[in-house]
Amino acid sequence: MTQVPSTEPELAGVRNFRDVGGLPTVDGRRVRRGVLFRSGHLAHATGEDAAFLGSLGLHTIFDFRNAADVGLEGPDVELPGVRHVSLPLSDPADGAEFWRMVRDGDLDQLRSILADGKGAHRMIASYRMIVKERTGEHSRVLHALADDSVPVLMHCAAGKDRAGLSIAVTLLALGVERDAIVADYLESNAKHRRYRVYRSGTSPSAYSPEVMELLSPLFDARAEYLAAALETIEETWGGVEPYLERGLRLTPGIRERLRERLLD
DSSP states (O other): OOOOOOOOOOOOOOOOOOETOBBBBBBSBBBBBBOOOOOOETTTOOOHHHHHHHHTTEEEEEEEEHHHHHHOOOOOOTTTTTEEEOSSOOOEEEEOHHHHHHEEEEEHHHHHHHHHTHHHHHHHHHHHHHHHHOHHHHHHHHHHHHTTTOSSSEEEEESSSHHHHHHHHHHHHTOOHHHHHHHHHHHSSTTSSSSOOOHHHHHHGGGGGHHHHHOOOOOOOOHHHHHHHHHHHHHHHHHHIIIIIHHHHHHHHHHHHHHHHBOO
């Protein structure tokens, strides 16, 4: 597996932050450091966190959370001079009852929605849907990066799924090696990066080993999830190149500008 370089300060209130710089392309170039960042949400960033993020010279933050996420976690802290773009990659009403049960449900309810592989199946279906149905949003991100929106930070709630897919799509457009894309995606499993699971119950049973095992497919970055997204690209468009050209409307000129801005 390709070794993924990491630039990773200790941020107290922001999970899963990292610089994606250093990843190798198939033609021997590398993603430039200091231009492409990813993280979880910024709602709980401390003053010190905000000062660090402000020092990165960010042009744009893409926030892929939906209204329900923002209602639960709060809006991002404001960073002076940085453009904040809300670009939800999932419908706020999609699965509201499901996520309520994840937070509030008892063991029997969690078994009913997550046991026997149902949790992983839901994640795979979500990844397939985002790739297939959110081409407009992904196209908007890549066109913005080609124009002027770098340095950029992409985030969702945990920085794992919606941000993970958006980063993966960006790396595909840059021609990054497939193994490096997968390795960067899987970095979200590191213990200090993982999203903190909050459940409404305070008793030990709310976080029992069985409960956490049932919840794990929702909070893991699994290679099978990203593989499902990549398979959907193959099945729907016939490969990465036609996906970038027809699905995301990336002309050769736009892709070249993207590479000029983001690659060494």
